[in-house]
Amino acid sequence: xxxxxxxxxxxxxxxxxxxxxxxxxxxxxxxxxxxxxxxxxxxxxxxxxxxxxxxxxxxxxxxxxxxxxxxxxxxxxxxxxxxxxxxxxxxxxxxxxxxxxxxxxxxxxxxxxxxxxxxxxxxxxxxxxxxxxxxxxxxxxxxxxxxxxxxxxxxxxxxxxxxxxxxxxxxxxxxxxxxxxxxxxxxxxxxxxxxxxxxxxxxxxxxxxxxxxxxxxxxxxxxxxxxxxxxxxxxxxxxxxxxxxxxxxxxxxxxxxxxxxxxxxxxxxxxxxxxxxxxxxxxxxxxxxxxxxxxxxxxxxxxxxxxxxxxxxxxxxxxxxxxxxxxxxxxxxxxxxxxxxxxxxxxxxxxxxxxxxxxxxxxxxxxxxxxxxxxxxxxxxxxxxxxxxxxxxxxxxxxxxxxxxxxxxxxxxxxxxxxxxxxxxxxxxx
Amino acid sequence: xxxxxxxxxxxxxxxxxxxxxxxxxxxxxxxxxxxxxxxxxxxxxxxxxxxxxxxxxxxxxxxxxxxxxxxxxxxxxxxxxxxxxxxxxxxxxxxxxxxxxxxxxxxxxxxxxxxxxxxxxxxxxxxxxxxxxxxxxxxxxxxxxxxxxxxxxxxxxxxxxxxxxxxxxxxxxxxxxxxxxxxxxxxxxxxxxxxxxxxxxxxxxxxxxxxxxxxxxxxxxxxxxxxxxxxxxxxxxxxxxxxxx
Numbered sequence: 113x114x115x116x117x118x119x120x121x122x123x124x125x126x127x128x129x130x131x132x133x134x135x136x137x138x139x140x141x142x143x144x145x146x147x148x149x150x151x152x153x154x155x156x157x158x159x160x161x162x163x164x165x166x167x168x169x170x171x172x173x174x175x176x177x178x179x180x181x182x183x184x185x186x187x188x189x190x191x192x193x194x195x196x197x198x199x200x201x202x203x204x205x206x207x208x209x210x211x212x213x214x215x216x217x218x219x220x221x222x223x224x225x226x227x228x229x230x231x232x233x234x235x236x237x238x239x240x241x242x243x244x245x246x247x248x249x250x251x252x253x254x255x256x257x258x259x260x261x262x263x264x265x266x267x268x269x270x271x272x273x274x275x276x277x278x279x280x281x282x283x284x285x286x287x288x289x290x291x292x293x294x295x296x297x298x299x300x301x302x303x304x305x306x307x308x309x310x311x312x313x314x315x316x317x318x319x320x321x322x323x324x325x326x327x328x329x330x331x332x333x334x335x336x337x338x339x340x341x342x343x344x345x346x347x348x349x350x351x352x353x354x355x356x357x358x359x360x361x362x363x364x365x366x367x368x369x370x371x372x373x374x375x376x377x378x379x380x381x382x383x384x385x386x387x388x389x390x391x392x393x394x395x396x397x398x399x400x401x402x403x404x405x406x407x408x409x410x411x412x413x414x415x416x417x418x419x420x421x422x423x424x425x426x427x428x429x430x431x432x433x434x435x436x437x438x439x440x441x442x443x444x445x446x447x448x449x450x451x452x453x454x455x456x457x458x459x460x461x462x463x464x465x466x467x468x469x470x471x472x473x474x475x476x477x478x479x480x481x482x483x484x485x486x487x488x489x490x491x492x493x494x495x496x497x498x499x500x501x502x503x504x505x506x507x508x509x510x511x512x513x514x515x516x517x518x519x520x521x522x523x524x525x526x527x528x529x530x531x532x533x534x535x536x537x538x539x540x541x542x
Numbered sequence: 543x544x545x546x547x548x549x550x551x552x553x554x555x556x557x558x559x560x561x562x563x564x565x566x567x568x569x570x571x572x573x574x575x576x577x578x579x580x581x582x583x584x585x586x587x588x589x590x591x592x593x594x595x596x597x598x599x600x601x602x603x604x605x606x607x608x609x610x611x612x613x614x615x616x617x618x619x620x621x622x623x624x625x626x627x628x629x630x631x632x633x634x635x636x637x638x639x640x641x642x643x644x645x646x647x648x649x650x651x652x653x654x655x656x657x658x659x660x661x662x663x664x665x666x667x668x669x670x671x672x673x674x675x676x677x678x679x680x681x682x683x684x685x686x687x688x689x690x691x692x693x694x695x696x697x698x699x700x701x702x703x704x705x706x707x708x709x710x711x712x713x714x715x716x717x718x719x720x721x722x723x724x725x726x727x728x729x730x731x732x733x734x735x736x737x738x739x740x741x742x743x744x745x746x747x748x749x750x751x752x753x754x755x756x757x758x759x760x761x762x763x764x765x766x767x768x769x770x771x772x773x774x775x776x777x778x779x780x781x782x783x784x785x786x787x
Contacts (some may be wrong), residue, residue, distance in 0.1 A: 131728040133553070134579050173728050174554065176586035200564075201590060 113192035116168060119156040119408050121415030122478055123166035133173030135190055135281055141169065142251045142279060142530065150275045151534040152192060152219030152397040156171040156226060157418040158506025159534035160274050166532065169279060171219055177201070178282065185287040191221030193279045198285075199394075200471055208290035214450075216399050221280040227272030227464040231341075231398065234455030238466050240271035241457070242286045248278040251530025259284075260460065269526035272461030274502055275534050278528045280286035295321070297392040298336045299383065305429040311338045311532065312453040318342065321398070327376045327385070328439050328449040328474060336451065337383055341397055351393035357405035365412035365477040367447055373448045401448070411419040411477050417506055419489060419538055420473035422454060422465065423498035431496040432472055439474065442485040446475035465501040473504065483507065502535060513539045546616050548603075549628025549659050551579045554663040554677060557747030558625060559583070563591035570596045571616050575628075577601060596652035603628060603654045609661050609721050615689060617665035625664045626655045626676045629695075633730050638690040644691055651695030657700045663706055663715075671714035675754050678721045682761065684772045686787050696721075700760075705758050716757040722746045723767040 113126035130148070132138055148167025161168075162443035171192035176329040177359040185207045187198065195209060202208055213228040222228075223239045224246060236242070245259030248270055256278065260268035270277045298319075302308050308324055317324045326336035367375060401407050408416070423431045432451070439445050450473040454466050476482050491510050493500065499516025500508045514520055524540065532542065545562060549553050550572035562568050577600035578668040584596040599616075601609050629651050636646040659674060666672035682696025683688050710717060724730055726740035741764050741779065749763035756767035762768040774787070 133728045135582070136578065172726075176582055176588035178585060179590045182592075 113165075116151070116162065116320040117154065117159060117415075118506075119155050120417060120478075121408055121411065121413075122158070122417070122508055123162070123164070123415075123439075125162070127163060127166065127168045127539075129168045129170050129174055131170050131230050131390055132192075135174055135176075137281060138281055139196065139249055139253060139255075140193075140517075142249055145251075145530075147251075147530050147532040150181060150191075150221060150225070150279050152222035153194065153217050153219050155215055155222065156502075157504045158203075158502075159538065160226070160502055160505075162534045163532060164534060171221055174281070175289060177217075181209075185289070186284060187287055188280050188282060188284045189220060191219060191224075191246075193220050194218065195220070195223060195537050196390075199288075202287055203290060203293050205289040206289060206291075209285070210242045210288045211239045212398050215402050215419065216395070217402060220245040220283050220285070221275075222321065224271055224283060225273060225275040227459055227461045227466070228503065229454070231323040231452065232289045233457075233466055234316050234453065235286075235320050237455070238272075238459045238464060239456040239460075240464065242288075242462050243267075243285040244270065244286050245481040246270065246283040246319045246457070247281045249281050250349070250528050252359070252528075254278075266526060268460055269523055270460050270461075272459065273523065273526070274463065274535060275533065276528065276531045276540075277526045291343050292347075293351070293394050294344040294346070294348045295341040295391065295392050295394050295397050296344040297341040297397055298337065298389045299337070299386045299388060301339075301384070303333070303335050305433055308334075308336060308338065308451060309429060314389070315340045316455075316461050317395075319451055323450060324448045325379065325468075326362055326436070327380060328436060328445040329373045329376045329539075330440070332437065334373075334433075334436065335380070337380070337387075339397075341392065344391055348391045351470060352384075352455040354403040355405070356403055357469035358407055359411040362412050363410045365414065365416070365479075366410045367416075367475070368479075370475075372443075372445050372447070378513040380446055387474060395472060411475070416478050417476045417482065417486070417531060418473065419476060420465075420505040421470040421489070421493045421498050422467055422469045422500040422501070423493060423496040424467075424469045425453070426494055427496045429470075431492050431498065433471060434492045438485065438488045438492070441489075442474050444485055447476045461519050467501070469498065469501075471501075473501075502539070507534070508539070510539050510541075543622045544571075544620060545575065545623045545625065546571045546621055546662070548573045548576045548596075548601075548624070548626045548650050548655075550583055551576060551728070552627045552629065552677075552723065552745055554725065555625060555627035556583050556586075557743050558627075558750055559587055561592060562746055563587050563594045563750045564617075567591055567593035568595075570594060571599060571610065572596060573599045573601050573616075575601070592651075594608055603650055603658075604656060609654075613658070613661035613665060613726065617662065617669070620669060621662070621665070621672055622656075623673045623675060624666075625754075626674070628654065629677065630647075630727065634687070634689050634691060641728050645689050647696055651692060652698040655699050657778050659702060659706060663709070666715040667710070667748055672719060673703050673757060674706065675715045675720065675750065676716040677750075678703070678719050679693045680723050680771050684775050684782075687786060698775065703759075717759060718754050718757060718761065719759065720746075720750045720761050720763055721767065721771075722754060722763045723770075 115124040149170040174190040174192035247254040321341040324338045560652040595653040679696040681693035
């Protein structure tokens, strides 16, 4: 048994970790009869990838490429391949992943199971939109190859299916042409939500990536930085990977009620120097936190929650304003609050998170009383007809999940009874 | 670069190969007990570097004549690097109760790497150049109750490498012994109960490739293990024997 945490570091329960390293032996491992869940790089924040006292199938060793067709951009690989490795392989050959989440330390299997999105959702949709097919192994020995054109019902259940329809062993992805690793980026300061929405609208379709940082301590006087970027052709020098790391877990959270305001001010001050246009390498632009290894340790031994919701655009900016108000009043909040709009595409997956609307994501230190704030936020999200992101979640009530994901009933029919996680037991009862 | 990897399905070896082909097109010979698994490694490396040549050779790691033949055949064309990476890490308590497993462990981790090293050393001596890289372990630095069967093997490998280094001193042949600390490989991780941070395979492989480039005779990876093992080696018995290491 080994203690395993997810990215939020809220728990470290023992798990029976089974290392998968050879794709020809996966079926035999799954057939051993104990329910479990696949574990990639443990970047989901809550309990989607955990199964206390039970089995975890660790995918890190299943990280081989199988085929890459440079003419068509089709890549076949094992599910444990890390998105960073795909990028580093493909970009020099003029290809890239169409969807990249906020960290590139995510496996292909995890990206499919959580149907992740990126800062370019309005252009390219979610990760699942670019999966041509995948191979799923069920714990009863059945093998299912599915995709949007082949057994689409299984595909819809597996994309965003939180690993509960079986183990994703390999996938075929459609990459797209990119001119290189450089982005033409622009940072714009904004004040007020209306300005944010105006910038979001104005940025489509000319700017592929759009995201904003928002100072969640500013209350009603909303201020933030709007960051947008589009691919830039040509050579723009070299970029060197930074290797900073958070070397230890501090005894208390370094992000707390006392430091929250100064940290937000510091972030504001540091990023203001980027105001205006510049050429940026895609890694620091798309994955700013990947430059600090183990940054999640900042929140100390008790760990932290991430709260990410999406609310439909039709309801206007009121829910976002209400949430920001509730957060400012509570005295909690995060340094990296992210606000962005999603495009009009509905995702393929039955349980996929991203939908047309506005998404707000924040980190909260785990301390007594933070649940009261979450309940207040839940009420605002639910009233607006929105939903929470399971990949980030460690605490939403079952009712909130059921209300946010109306196709849950359909999904349950595709579950593999041998797949179970702390999250599936919490939100689906088994 | 022409590189021969013995035990090519080992996680560390596989990651070294990835680093090598990412730098330049290589001619890789992957030697493994399990040809199907090595085939999947080769497939991956070909995607990473279409210009590289990757061949898989299935071999019995304990058959002396097969080892001799394999070395002669692969060394028929000049070889730049031979990486000896195979190994197994059974639970110590199992070795204590099962002499067959104990013998297998000794043969796979100690006798077999020494035979491969010796076989290729002869060809390097004739060619007057080449780098022989062998994976040892911090476990080989001092016998400990937690893993002395495995540790003794790695101790033998270290002494063998030392002897080869002496033999080839002043020639174009270099010997590099890499001693990884606990690494997050499938081989090691299955035994690990603690939540202690393991070095990532990628990190260890990077240190190995760097050391092979620099032809450093003994390298700890990650580097802090040099200091830790210096202390462990020099602890007096009356202290060491009371520690639960």
